[in-house]
Amino acid sequence: xxxxxxxxxxxxxxxxxxxxxxxELRRQVLREVDLRIGPGEIVILTGPSGSGKTTLLTLIGALxxxxxxxxxxxxxxxxxxxxxxRVRLRRRIGFIFQNHNLLGFLTARQNVxxxxxxxxxxxxxxxxxxxxxxxGAVGLSDHLEKQPAQLSGGQRQRxxxxxxxxxxxxxxxxxxxxAALDKQTGQEVVRxxxxxxxxxGVPILLVTHDPRILDLADRIVDMEDGRMVQADKAxx
Amino acid sequence: MNEVPPPAKLLPWAPERNxxxxxxxxxxxxxxxxxxxxLLALRLAWRQLRADRARLATAIAGVMxxxxxxxxxxxxxGALFDSATNLFRAMRADLFLMHPLTEASFRAExxxxxxxxxxxxxxxxxxxxxxxxAQVTLRNPETGSRRAVQLIGLDADAxxxxxxxxxxxxxxxxxxxxxxxxxxSRPEFGPVATMFARDGPFAIQLGTREMELVGLVEVGxxxxxxxxxxxxxxNFRRVFSRQAANADLxxxxxxxxxxxxxxxxxxAALLPGDVLVLTHAEMVARERxxxxxxxxxxxxxxxxxxxxxxxxxxIVYQILFADIAGxxxxxxTLKAMGYSNGYLAxxxxxxxxxxxxxxxxxxxxxxxxxxxxxxxxxxxxxxMYTERAVGVFLLIFGMCFAAGLxxxxxxxxxxxxxxx
Numbered sequence: 001x002x003x004x005x006x007x008x009x010x011x012x013x014x015x016x017x018x019x020x021x022x023x024e025l026r027r028q029v030l031r032e033v034d035l036r037i038g039p040g041e042i043v044i045l046t047g048p049s050g051s052g053k054t055t056l057l058t059l060i061g062a063l064x065x066x067x068x069x070x071x072x073x074x075x076x077x078x079x080x081x082x083x084x085x086r087v088r089l090r091r092r093i094g095f096i097f098q099n100h101n102l103l104g105f106l107t108a109r110q111n112v113x114x115x116x117x118x119x120x121x122x123x124x125x126x127x128x129x130x131x132x133x134x135x136g137a138v139g140l141s142d143h144l145e146k147q148p149a150q151l152s153g154g155q156r157q158r159x160x161x162x163x164x165x166x167x168x169x170x171x172x173x174x175x176x177x178x179a180a181l182d183k184q185t186g187q188e189v190v191r192x193x194x195x196x197x198x199x200x201g202v203p204i205l206l207v208t209h210d211p212r213i214l215d216l217a218d219r220i221v222d223m224e225d226g227r228m229v230q231a232d233k234a235x236x
Numbered sequence: 237m238n239e240v241p242p243p244a245k246l247l248p249w250a251p252e253r254n255x256x257x258x259x260x261x262x263x264x265x266x267x268x269x270x271x272x273x274x275l276l277a278l279r280l281a282w283r284q285l286r287a288d289r290a291r292l293a294t295a296i297a298g299v300m301x302x303x304x305x306x307x308x309x310x311x312x313x314g315a316l317f318d319s320a321t322n323l324f325r326a327m328r329a330d331l332f333l334m335h336p337l338t339e340a341s342f343r344a345e346x347x348x349x350x351x352x353x354x355x356x357x358x359x360x361x362x363x364x365x366x367x368x369x370a371q372v373t374l375r376n377p378e379t380g381s382r383r384a385v386q387l388i389g390l391d392a393d394a395x396x397x398x399x400x401x402x403x404x405x406x407x408x409x410x411x412x413x414x415x416x417x418x419x420x421s422r423p424e425f426g427p428v429a430t431m432f433a434r435d436g437p438f439a440i441q442l443g444t445r446e447m448e449l450v451g452l453v454e455v456g457x458x459x460x461x462x463x464x465x466x467x468x469x470x471n472f473r474r475v476f477s478r479q480a481a482n483a484d485l486x487x488x489x490x491x492x493x494x495x496x497x498x499x500x501x502x503x504a505a506l507l508p509g510d511v512l513v514l515t516h517a518e519m520v521a522r523e524r525x526x527x528x529x530x531x532x533x534x535x536x537x538x539x540x541x542x543x544x545x546x547x548x549x550x551i552v553y554q555i556l557f558a559d560i561a562g563x564x565x566x567x568x569t570l571k572a573m574g575y576s577n578g579y580l581a582x583x584x585x586x587x588x589x590x591x592x593x594x595x596x597x598x599x600x601x602x603x604x605x606x607x608x609x610x611x612x613x614x615x616x617x618x619x620m621y622t623e624r625a626v627g628v629f630l631l632i633f634g635m636c637f638a639a640g641l642x643x644x645x646x647x648x649x650x651x652x653x654x655x656x
Contacts, residue, residue: 064653088574089574090571090652101566103563104566105284114570117268118267118268118573118575
């Protein structure tokens with residue numbers, strides 16, 4: 001480990017290339033991508049579909065193996081990381097998906113507690129208590145024992161936010177979190193996510209097409225054809 | 237050890253007291269223990285199974301069905317072998333002489349009766365009792381129809397066999413033209429036992445001869461014989477005429493304290509090659525072996541058991557597979573959250589194991605009830621032995637585990653990189 005990890009950015013990418021397929025079918029989706037996310041920074045990644053932003057997100061989330069380039073996420077080098085190392089890194093990252101992907105047979109509280117079961121420090125009672133607190137923080141303290149089917153779309157996405165934050169992640173990755181929600185609910189949900197993350201100093205990398213939530217970002221990064229087109233907030 | 241032990245009490249100006257102390261850094265993340273991880277996976281599996289009641293009921297029914305099928309097949313198989321050896325197991329002697337070509341008791345090869353008296357030449361042999369085996373027909377006293385019955389001719393006073401009830405009728409059996417009937421015989425022989433209990437001794441046609449029924453004993457039917465009749469040597473010859481100098485089996489009683497193995501070896505050397513000298517266990521095993529290998533019956537039941545297991549495995553596999561296929565995105569999310577492939581594999585196997593246990597219990601109870609019912613209907617000794625219950629549980633467990641291993645391959649489709 002390098003000394004003084006405090007100074008390190010949670011995400012630091014340099015010269016990342018990525019391609020799908022082989023030979024004739026090889027398709028380059030990321031070209032020389034550089035990206036740095038500072039502690040507590042909220043970065044929105046936009047761009048037309050096929051620009052490679054989702055691929056970038058899966059690489060940072062350690063869901064895919066890196067091919068080329070230099071990448072450090074939460075102090076771990078991703079290039080050449082084994083499946084086991086990537087699985088361990090994922091435990092320190094909170095994921096929010098387009099769909100809530102909650103387990104239908106568990107209550108809201110049990111769903112949130114699932115993200116704590118990977119950490120042997122907590123007992124069952126602690127896990128459930130902490131899950132209850134997190135659901136309280138997203139305004140669902142009255143719905144702890146409801147199953148996802150009994151919740152509205154916005155409520156489900158808030159459970160997903162509570163689940164992503166419950167494990168004290170060092171980074172939040174979100175992919176179109178408002179895609180399945182109406183305008184107002186979507187904005188509420190993202191605002192809630194931002195406030196909770198800011199309060200904890202957790203950086204967020206959010207991929208979206210939704211122009212209504214761009215103003216929530218500290219910085220907006222545009223991607224086109226696998227390349228970064230840096231733009232500051234004012235010009236977006 | 238050069239550590240200084242910490243002071244027992246904090247000093248008044250200690251940073252812990254005045255709030256200046258830095259909070260200790262949180263303990264590093266660590267994996268849950270192996271057992272805790274297993275239990276959590278098992279709990280998740282159970283919660284998932286429980287959520288879909290109809291699917292759970294189907295799975296339990298499938299396992300239960302397999303369980304029932306295997307129990308019944310193994311039960312019939314065991315009952316067959318048990319009943320086939322009923323006759324020999326009831327015999328109480330130390331050594332037996334039998335023709336080497338005798339494969340089963342219902343088709344015994346004759347041996348010269350003189351072998352019994354020759355065996356007495358050994359100082360350790362106390363008594364030699366010839367036993368005569370044959371099948372003739374017995375006329376049903378109610379309907380008049382005739383059916384083959386196993387004749388067992390022997391000297392009831394000699395104590396070589398010990399059928400329940402035999403001692404009471406031994407005196408009556410010494411009279412000419414008398415016999416005792418096996419009360420456990422199949423009902424096709426008519427209500428012989430009921431009539432005897434009501435009217436006392438009465439005449440029945442045995443073979444071609446009118447004989448008097450003088451008592452009841454208990455032997456039990458087998459696949460080779462539907463019923464049994466016990467009678468004296470002389471009466472056996474009256475019913476079934478054949479070479480008077482031939483017997484089918486000789487039971488040898490040794491003197492108390494005699495060395496059975498050594499006597500067996502001496503007799504084998506002494507007697508000519510037309511007899512085998514067997515211990516009781518060897519004789520029973522030989523009879524059993526005939527039914528196991530000499531007939532297709534053993535294989536048929538084994539085949540039935542395997543079919544039951546295959547059907548059960550397919551059902552459990554279908555259920556587990558559908559559960560995974562229906563929750564692919566959730567499983568992928570769990571992987572994204574940091575759950576390993578191994579953990580999810582344990583969830584699937586956990587579900588398989590739960591189904592094995594939850595399906596076995598009603599299967600076991602139902603099989604025990606059916607054993608009682610079938611035993612009443614067929615007069616076969618169907619019993620739930622502990623070893624059989626344990627064995628079937630292991631089979632069912634293995635069946636579900638294999639189904640889980642097969643279904644687990646579907647987990648590969650849950651790829652978190654495709655989630656975004």
